[in-house]
Amino acid sequence: MTNPASTATGIRAQALRCRDASRHVARLSSDDKDVLLRAMADALMADADAILEANARDMAQAEAKGIAGAMLDRLKLDPARLQGIAEALRLVAALPDPVGQVTRSEVRPNGIRIERVRVPLGVVAMVYEARPNVTADAAALCLKAGNGVILRGGSEALHSNAAIASALRRALREHGLPEDALVLLEDLRREAMVELLQLSDVVDLAIPRGGEGLIRFVAEHARVPVITHYKGVCHLYVDASADPALARRLLLDGKVSRPGVCNALETLLVHADIAETFLPAAAEALQAHGVELRGDARSRELVPGIAEADDEDYATEFLDLVLAVRVVQSLDQAIAHIERFGSDHTEVIATRDPANAERFVHALRSAVVMVNASSRFSDGGELGLGAEIGISTTRLHAYGPMGAESLTIEHYVVRGDGQTRNLP
Amino acid sequence: MTNPASTATGIRAQALRCRDASRHVARLSSDDKDVLLRAMADALMADADAILEANARDMAQAEAKGIAGAMLDRLKLDPARLQGIAEALRLVAALPDPVGQVTRSEVRPNGIRIERVRVPLGVVAMVYEARPNVTADAAALCLKAGNGVILRGGSEALHSNAAIASALRRALREHGLPEDALVLLEDLRREAMVELLQLSDVVDLAIPRGGEGLIRFVAEHARVPVITHYKGVCHLYVDASADPALARRLLLDGKVSRPGVCNALETLLVHADIAETFLPAAAEALQAHGVELRGDARSRELVPGIAEADDEDYATEFLDLVLAVRVVQSLDQAIAHIERFGSDHTEVIATRDPANAERFVHALRSAVVMVNASSRFSDGGELGLGAEIGISTTRLHAYGPMGAESLTIEHYVVRGDGQTRNLP
Numbered sequence: 001m002t003n004p005a006s007t008a009t010g011i012r013a014q015a016l017r018c019r020d021a022s023r024h025v026a027r028l029s030s031d032d033k034d035v036l037l038r039a040m041a042d043a044l045m046a047d048a049d050a051i052l053e054a055n056a057r058d059m060a061q062a063e064a065k066g067i068a069g070a071m072l073d074r075l076k077l078d079p080a081r082l083q084g085i086a087e088a089l090r091l092v093a094a095l096p097d098p099v100g101q102v103t104r105s106e107v108r109p110n111g112i113r114i115e116r117v118r119v120p121l122g123v124v125a126m127v128y129e130a131r132p133n134v135t136a137d138a139a140a141l142c143l144k145a146g147n148g149v150i151l152r153g154g155s156e157a158l159h160s161n162a163a164i165a166s167a168l169r170r171a172l173r174e175h176g177l178p179e180d181a182l183v184l185l186e187d188l189r190r191e192a193m194v195e196l197l198q199l200s201d202v203v204d205l206a207i208p209r210g211g212e213g214l215i216r217f218v219a220e221h222a223r224v225p226v227i228t229h230y231k232g233v234c235h236l237y238v239d240a241s242a243d244p245a246l247a248r249r250l251l252l253d254g255k256v257s258r259p260g261v262c263n264a265l266e267t268l269l270v271h272a273d274i275a276e277t278f279l280p281a282a283a284e285a286l287q288a289h290g291v292e293l294r295g296d297a298r299s300r301e302l303v304p305g306i307a308e309a310d311d312e313d314y315a316t317e318f319l320d321l322v323l324a325v326r327v328v329q330s331l332d333q334a335i336a337h338i339e340r341f342g343s344d345h346t347e348v349i350a351t352r353d354p355a356n357a358e359r360f361v362h363a364l365r366s367a368v369v370m371v372n373a374s375s376r377f378s379d380g381g382e383l384g385l386g387a388e389i390g391i392s393t394t395r396l397h398a399y400g401p402m403g404a405e406s407l408t409i410e411h412y413v414v415r416g417d418g419q420t421r422n423l424p
Numbered sequence: 425m426t427n428p429a430s431t432a433t434g435i436r437a438q439a440l441r442c443r444d445a446s447r448h449v450a451r452l453s454s455d456d457k458d459v460l461l462r463a464m465a466d467a468l469m470a471d472a473d474a475i476l477e478a479n480a481r482d483m484a485q486a487e488a489k490g491i492a493g494a495m496l497d498r499l500k501l502d503p504a505r506l507q508g509i510a511e512a513l514r515l516v517a518a519l520p521d522p523v524g525q526v527t528r529s530e531v532r533p534n535g536i537r538i539e540r541v542r543v544p545l546g547v548v549a550m551v552y553e554a555r556p557n558v559t560a561d562a563a564a565l566c567l568k569a570g571n572g573v574i575l576r577g578g579s580e581a582l583h584s585n586a587a588i589a590s591a592l593r594r595a596l597r598e599h600g601l602p603e604d605a606l607v608l609l610e611d612l613r614r615e616a617m618v619e620l621l622q623l624s625d626v627v628d629l630a631i632p633r634g635g636e637g638l639i640r641f642v643a644e645h646a647r648v649p650v651i652t653h654y655k656g657v658c659h660l661y662v663d664a665s666a667d668p669a670l671a672r673r674l675l676l677d678g679k680v681s682r683p684g685v686c687n688a689l690e691t692l693l694v695h696a697d698i699a700e701t702f703l704p705a706a707a708e709a710l711q712a713h714g715v716e717l718r719g720d721a722r723s724r725e726l727v728p729g730i731a732e733a734d735d736e737d738y739a740t741e742f743l744d745l746v747l748a749v750r751v752v753q754s755l756d757q758a759i760a761h762i763e764r765f766g767s768d769h770t771e772v773i774a775t776r777d778p779a780n781a782e783r784f785v786h787a788l789r790s791a792v793v794m795v796n797a798s799s800r801f802s803d804g805g806e807l808g809l810g811a812e813i814g815i816s817t818t819r820l821h822a823y824g825p826m827g828a829e830s831l832t833i834e835h836y837v838v839r840g841d842g843q844t845r846n847l848p
Contacts, residue, residue: 225650253845253848363451366835369836374845395545396820399833399834414802415794418674419797422800
């Protein structure tokens with residue numbers, strides 16, 4: 001590892017080293033990968049002092065820059081949070097290995113056996129913002145799925161990310177693996193990110209995670225495939241047949257329990273036949289939790305004093321205690337509203353009518369469509385993936401919460417005993 | 425369909441109409457789709473005279489432009505070929521419907537039932553060159569999978585494509601569907617293609633099919649996701665333990681039976697221990713079929729008179745009666761050669777050693793990896809897909825031959841009875 005090529009710091013040189021290293025990771029057994037991931041958790045704890053010290057430097061710089069509130073909180077590490085990050089690595093180690101899974105098997109009439117088998121994607125580039133836990137989480141899921149990973153974090157978390165990556169890379173080395181299976185880019189200029197995103201012969205997938213500005217930047221500059229999660233404009237449609245108490249629980253859980261996340265509700269659609277019974281009481285309950293409502297004409301008749309909603313409100317991911325409301329004349333109108341304003345993330349129907357439930361489920365192609373359950377379950381952990389690297393609203397490859405399996409692809413393995421097709 | 429918006433001919437306007445129409449296709453039952461596809465086959469035969477006349481115009485223009493040989497042959501339609509195209513539509517009708525398939529089902533501890541269900545991608549843009557059969561084949565697979573399809577064919581096949589699309593659109597209309605579920609673009613300027621490839625809010629996937637120049641152009645100009653098939657530099661590795669007769673059959677079938685297709689062999693790797701027995705006789709058999717060999721030093725010792733192979737030969741998809749040859753010292757060297765020069769398409773090992781077969785299969789992540797079977801089976805029909813829309817060497821979403829299922833995506837359907845996550 002001492003020749004000039006192997007220590008070059010150019011983006012392409014680093015990505016090529018990651019690709020070479022990824023081939024070693026791809027061939028690891030499930031057990032070897034799990035041992036590695038647990039060793040990475042141990043390495044993080046062994047480096048706790050250094051990591052927390054690095055984080056303190058990032059925090060001081062962020063405060064000096066005037067960063068405050070939720071953003072500062074996302075940046076902050078403490079012993080408990082670091083323990084949580086290490087624990088998350090151990091959880092990933094305990095997940096099933098998607099690599100090598102045979103998803104289909106068939107013997108053709110000519111006797112060749114065809115299997116579809118999961119293999120790693122290759123090299124995954126994660127581009128993300130301030131949370132330093134993503135450095136460990138994303139690396140763990142990528143390695144679990146047999147990939148190399150190139151991490152491009154935000155400048156605010158520069159020292160924290162470097163300290164975390166240093167611990168994780170040491171664990172790779174100590175297991176006889178090339179540490180470049182995990183590359184943390186130190187060059188955080190936009191031009192360097194663009195260079196990374198253009199390496200279509202090296203990087204197999206880019207996943208941006210962060211604000212809409214970052215995601216649009218990545219989508220616009222990438223030549224490599226990108227899976228994006230733009231926003232979650234999630235809807236609850238309260239059908240005429242809904243159990244009002246059940247619908248109200250879904251509404252409160254969806255809007256109030258954690259308004260700043262992407263699976264929170266942003267729009268309530270209420271069937272006209274139940275609006276008079278449902279809406280005034282529901283509005284009162286929401287307002288008691290500080291939720292601001294913005295409604296159409298009929299909603300404003302039923303809930304006096306709320307602001308008027310315009311098309312922009314219906315298209316907005318508020319990420320806050322604000323809810324757009326609309327009274328609709330039919331299930332079809334609800335579906336049409338969601339198709340027009342939705343973001344393909346998560347939609348919920350509250351209904352006691354099985355036929356309406358099925359119509360809703362079949363009409364909508366959002367990543368997650370729910371019947372009588374809270375939108376807040378639209379999450380990798382809650383949906384049984386164990387951990388998630390993001391939530392895709394790109395209708396390609398992976399759609400909805402993405403776990404380790406989403407970082408693999410099925411290829412074909414064919415076994416014969418000399419079959420030919422048109423032997424001359 | 426008479427207001428200005430619905431007849432606008434701009435690329436974006438046409439794509440938006442296709443998206444709206446795709447929602448109708450997405451909701452069709454399997455039976456309805458199959459009836460539609462068979463009606464499309466009938467419509468093609470009903471319009472046979474018009475289609476063949478249109479094709480005659482394309483052929484005359486192509487000949488006037490000096491197009492000849494294989495390219496002219498690909499453009500040509502005759503009654504038998506048109507019958508074949510109609511038959512292909514009926515075969516697609518008879519395939520299983522991927523839409524609605526439940527690929528996984530699980531009840532979580534809190535009682536919510538989670539299913540993964542296949543839904544259509546939405547709008548697929550096919551960008552292709554001279555073969556007019558692609559117009560019908562691609563449309564059929566896209567519609568089978570519940571998608572709208574935008575077709576951008578080559579200028580050589582302009583009239584043929586228009587006549588075929590006209591018949592297919594009439595079948596849509598006669599089944600009460602918006603004909604814009606199938607759009608054939610008439611504006612064949614490059615700028616119009618670029619505009620199409622930038623419609624990331626409308627087009628869900630672009631599939632280029634044609635020469636490397638077209639594919640690179642699409643990949644470079646697309647903002648929408650692209651699945652590409654660059655080239656098939658397919659390898660046969662003859663292991664030391666191989667049955668020489670079996671290996672020779674795979675070699676002849678792979679190289680000689682149809683050298684111009686992407687699953688033909690381009691490079692032969694032979695283990696040093698078997699090279700002396702295998703290579704001279706194999707070379708003689710190939711040369712008897714007119715194959716030109718280009719080899720490394722050891723190959724040229726064993727087969728005097730053949731040209732020297734350089735790195736470029738090893739990276740070339742000859743699509744012709746040319747084969748690059750190399751003697752390798754080990755299975756590992758064969759794998760390393762394929763990793764360096766391969767195109768992720770199809771690789772074959774001929775071996776009698778099960779351990780070597782498994783090492784080969786596990787080490788390589790090409791789309792199709794075969795043991796003792798001809799590379800020529802790397803094809804949607806041969807692998808059991810019924811029909812293919814292309815062969816992906818992009819390690820994302822679909823990898824290898826792509827059938828109707830590759831034109832769908834799994835989303836999540838969650839059914840509960842009022843479950844919430846953190847009800848305040």
